[in-house]
Amino acid sequence: DAKTTQPNSMESNEEEPVHLPCNHSTISGTDYIHWYRQLPSQGPEYVIHGLTSNVNNRMASLAIAEDRKSSTLILHRATLRDAAVYYCILSEGGATNKLIFGTGTLLAVQP
Amino acid sequence: DTGVSQNPRHKITKRGQNVTFRCDPISEHNRLYWYRQTLGQGPEFLTYFQNEAQLEKSRLLSDRFSAERPKGSFSTLEIQRTEQGDSAMYLCASSPASGRGYETQYFGPGTRLLVL
Numbered sequence: 001d002a003k004t005t006q007p008n009s010m011e012s013n014e015e016e017p018v019h020l021p022c023n024h025s026t027i028s029g030t031d032y033i034h035w036y037r038q039l040p041s042q043g044p045e046y047v048i049h050g051l052t053s054n055v056n057n058r059m060a061s062l063a064i065a066e067d068r069k070s071s072t073l074i075l076h077r078a079t080l081r082d083a084a085v086y087y088c089i090l091s092e093g094g095a096t097n098k099l100i101f102g103t104g105t106l107l108a109v110q111p
Numbered sequence: 112d113t114g115v116s117q118n119p120r121h122k123i124t125k126r127g128q129n130v131t132f133r134c135d136p137i138s139e140h141n142r143l144y145w146y147r148q149t150l151g152q153g154p155e156f157l158t159y160f161q162n163e164a165q166l167e168k169s170r171l172l173s174d175r176f177s178a179e180r181p182k183g184s185f186s187t188l189e190i191q192r193t194e195q196g197d198s199a200m201y202l203c204a205s206s207p208a209s210g211r212g213y214e215t216q217y218f219g220p221g222t223r224l225l226v227l
Binding site: 032034036042043044045046049085087091097098099100101102103104 | 142146151152204206214217219
């Protein structure tokens with residue numbers, strides 16, 4: 001069962017920042033927080049992941065709450081190519097490290 | 112292109128037929144995963160290999176499904192006696208087993224199966 005809760009959909013305007021929230025109140029101490037996104041007719045694409053501290057990479061930033069029960073994916077300037085389903089996932093950890101996807105947030109970007 | 116590749120990209124079959132899909136992971140990755148995704152849902156984990164060993168199978172993987180990774184490189188997923196409920200996108204992903212990037216899975220484009 002998915003351990004994360006995300007809004008079903010969000011809208012943004014092009015070139016504006018987007019904050020995608022995720023709640024994961026049952027997170028355990030060893031669970032990593034992953035974000036993947038899936039463009040139409042493609043496989044999921046890794047965006048970012050973190051454990052406790054905020055993370056930045058060329059695609060996005062990940063802000064993790066101090067209690068780790070929620071996190072926010074930040075796209076600093078949305079483009080039309082960022083329109084996708086964004087999945088917030090807690091890794092199962094352990095030997096398998098399988099990903100348990102929820103239904104994600106469908107992000108629409110308006111020009 | 113050194114990403115994960117999957118073949119075929121699309122497959123249409125009649126109910127009761129057998130189908131086989133192939134996944135070629137990133138060459139230095141020794142972990143390989145199969146997922147299934149139905150319309151409007153996120154991908155669901157099916158099975159996982161480390162090298163040639165199949166270490167975990169989901170209860171979603173009925174006895175009509177079999178996956179192999181004979182030499183620890185490419186993998187095949189076979190579905191016998193297909194049913195209409197098997198219609199889905201079948202996704203393959205790979206990752207290193209340890210070291211830098213081991214938490215990240217790299218997905219292929221998927222094989223879309225339609226069972227008539």
